[in-house]
Amino acid sequence: MSDDKRRKYSEAEKTAIFDGEFMPHIDSMYNFGYRLTFDEDDAKDLVQDTYLKAYRFINSFEKGTNAKAWLFRILKNSFINEYRKKSKQPAKVDYQEVETYYNSDNVNYQQTSDLRAESVKDMLGDEISNALNSLAVDFRTVIILADLEGFTYEEMSKILDIPIGTVRSRLHRARNLLKVKLKGYAQDMGYETEEEEDL
């Protein structure tokens, strides 16, 4: 890397970065956009806007660094700044839910401890997807980033502009909320969620 300081990429370099480092993430980007907006057209616009921004600001991207995290950050910011305002289905945040979980230091572990791994494994339909979609956007986002896309806490902290400790606690709370939803589905499926079982 002899030209670290020369941040202006040539046209050929820009194309190489765009094709080689940005475009390979388009599936993940679209999935993220769709999970945020629940609308195919909105997701398409969001992804397209993100890629156009990425190209416009390509000189602020360091070649060889984490392109996926950089792109996700742009997409997340575009979503917050533009789509949440004009979305056909405005992001409905259950403030009570958010407040309860943000403000409690001790998360209640017992409330979901009777959901069993076996019943989750048997959820072959849309249960998990519906459960994820039902979460408030801040909780949904951390689960998408961590569990669907495999970002580290540090990467998530940069994507979301929040401290790592907040990433960890928000993720934990998000998972607990998800488990509450899943437990409801498990009961609908006829699982005796409180039954003890020898393993």
Next chain:
Amino acid sequence: MDKMEGASEPRKTQCQETGKCFELLESILDGEIDNSKEVLKEKLAKCQPCFEHFHLEQAIRDVLKKKCTKQKLPPQLAESIRSKIQELK
């Protein structure tokens, strides 16, 4: 964390420190703890609530990955992005 010795004993049915333990287990599943194999093995061998929590968390991650990452990319999207980029050049 439990320092009880003796791996062949049955798992304890109560965990005194679910807060700490579950946070640790989740961090391990998230790949945030280095050299976690031994700690994990010991926890899962000795504590039933930890064992169950770990497997539940793992199952949820597996199902999430399997069921929530397959949103089909609209066929024209990549092409449309490329042509808009051409216009910017």
